[in-house]
Amino acid sequence: MTKRTRLLLVMTLVCCMLAPFSSPFFGIVVFSLGGWLDRPCEIIGTEQLRSPDGKWDAIVRAEACGGAIGTLNEYVYLVPAWATTPPGPDQRVLEADPVINPRPIGLTWSGQDVLTLTLPTGLHITRREQARDGVSFLYRPEQISGAPGGQ
Amino acid sequence: MSDLVVPFVIHWDGEPEPDLTGIDNPVRVPFQFVPFESKGGRQPKIANEDATRIGREAVALRFQTVANADRATQVVLPDGTPVVDPATGRALMMPGFVSLEGNVLTGLALQGMAATAPATREVILYFFFRQGGLMDYQRTGVDGPIPYEANYRDFGNYNFGLVGAAAGYSLQFLLVMAGRYNRKVNPKSSDNSFGLPDRNEKWIRAGYADFQAHVLGHL
Numbered sequence: 425m426t427k428r429t430r431l432l433l434v435m436t437l438v439c440c441m442l443a444p445f446s447s448p449f450f451g452i453v454v455f456s457l458g459g460w461l462d463r464p465c466e467i468i469g470t471e472q473l474r475s476p477d478g479k480w481d482a483i484v485r486a487e488a489c490g491g492a493i494g495t496l497n498e499y500v501y502l503v504p505a506w507a508t509t510p511p512g513p514d515q516r517v518l519e520a521d522p523v524i525n526p527r528p529i530g531l532t533w534s535g536q537d538v539l540t541l542t543l544p545t546g547l548h549i550t551r552r553e554q555a556r557d558g559v560s561f562l563y564r565p566e567q568i569s570g571a572p573g574g575q
Numbered sequence: 576m577s578d579l580v581v582p583f584v585i586h587w588d589g590e591p592e593p594d595l596t597g598i599d600n601p602v603r604v605p606f607q608f609v610p611f612e613s614k615g616g617r618q619p620k621i622a623n624e625d626a627t628r629i630g631r632e633a634v635a636l637r638f639q640t641v642a643n644a645d646r647a648t649q650v651v652l653p654d655g656t657p658v659v660d661p662a663t664g665r666a667l668m669m670p671g672f673v674s675l676e677g678n679v680l681t682g683l684a685l686q687g688m689a690a691t692a693p694a695t696r697e698v699i700l701y702f703f704f705r706q707g708g709l710m711d712y713q714r715t716g717v718d719g720p721i722p723y724e725a726n727y728r729d730f731g732n733y734n735f736g737l738v739g740a741a742a743g744y745s746l747q748f749l750l751v752m753a754g755r756y757n758r759k760v761n762p763k764s765s766d767n768s769f770g771l772p773d774r775n776e777k778w779i780r781a782g783y784a785d786f787q788a789h790v791l792g793h794l
Contacts (some may be wrong), residue, residue: 441792448748451697455752458701459759467697468723487725489761491706493753493779495772497763519765521772522725550765550772 456470465489473531474505480559481505482539484529486522498522498529501540502556519555521548542566567574646671647726650733651729652789653679658733658781669730672717674744678734679790682741700742703736706760732775736782737790746783753779 462476469486483501488494500518501511520529523546540562543549554561647668650658653676658667669675681703689696701711707720712727712734713721732753739749754770767773 448744450694451700451744451748451752452755453699454651454694454697456755456759458705459756462706462756462760465761466723487761488713488725490757491708492704493735493775494706494713494731494755495757495761495763495775496725496728497761513762519763521774548774550763 425529459490462490471528471531473533475533475536475559477536478505480557481507482531482533483511485511485529486528497521498547499507500529500531502539502559516551517553518549519551521550522546523548530566538562540564632695650730652785654789656785656789658785660729667730667733668726669728669734670712670716673712673734675737678738679741679786682738685738686741686743696742700739703738704731710734716747728776729778732778733782733785736779736784737786738782739779740783740786741790746780749779749783750776 465487466489467485468488470483472481472483474481481503483503484498485501486496487496488496498518498520499511499516501515502517503511503515518529518541520543522544527544529544529547529548530540532540532542534540537559538561539559544563544566552561552563576628648671650667650669652658659665660667685696685699688699702708705711709713709715711731713724713731735753736746736749740746744752750769750771753775754766757766757772757775758770762770763772765772767776769776771779
């Protein structure tokens, strides 16, 4: 039995003990604790590209988090090359919500310190940065071959 | 995808009836043999040389099938109203094995539970919708866990609004519960004041509203 399973069982026991005192507010407590206990986000796709000078890694990831009411997001991270820890929320330069199935964001280093991000159609950008730590970011919509105006 | 185990018997002309003892409803598969001459006389040669399971004994072969239950189907409410995204006109899809009425009845049962064992309602609701829970259709198929299925994301939120409404929660409480959960599993600066992506909130609201307008009184 894993630590998380044990915690869930303890939580269930505590909930049952508190039953006579509960109310819809109790649901908020249960879901807050549940979110804390649930498994971390599931990475369902990832690509990584090192900068020409070898200083940075650009990482694009599709992450499915939570359960039925969870989220699916695509993130682009900028992390120092050879970083030993996994990228964290404070290293995100772009947060996006794929409309249906996630399609990877294209990454290209256009210079030592310019990262070009090619955004597939149907991607809803919720946050993006223009520059960070001396690296600037260019955003370009994906050109669909055969589409009007496409290359 | 699901596994279908079929009793499989290779049967050919000229041989006595294979021993089918212990096999229920065996499936007879037509099999073509090409006769050829050999030292020992006339013997069958198998047209498909790769087929190794040849004999008179019945064997069970495992087939990968796409069951109807796993196929996506459009969400239609008990009064016959199809659910579509008002912004795009796209139909909301759910797995074929899901019974919307069953889910609503489950929610109503939880509401009944609230009177006698209130905490149980909250805990059961959480276990239904948690990662890998029975109503996490992005990860749970008809036979158990499935690889992540992004297309059921909107239905997951819609179903939460629907079942939560049936369980007797107000919309405000459902949104706060979902938001608190999301803030723990995946905090993002772009989330709204509830702690939810706007898209999740939209579908929870839709599920809640549809329960009030199209489900209540039609079961």
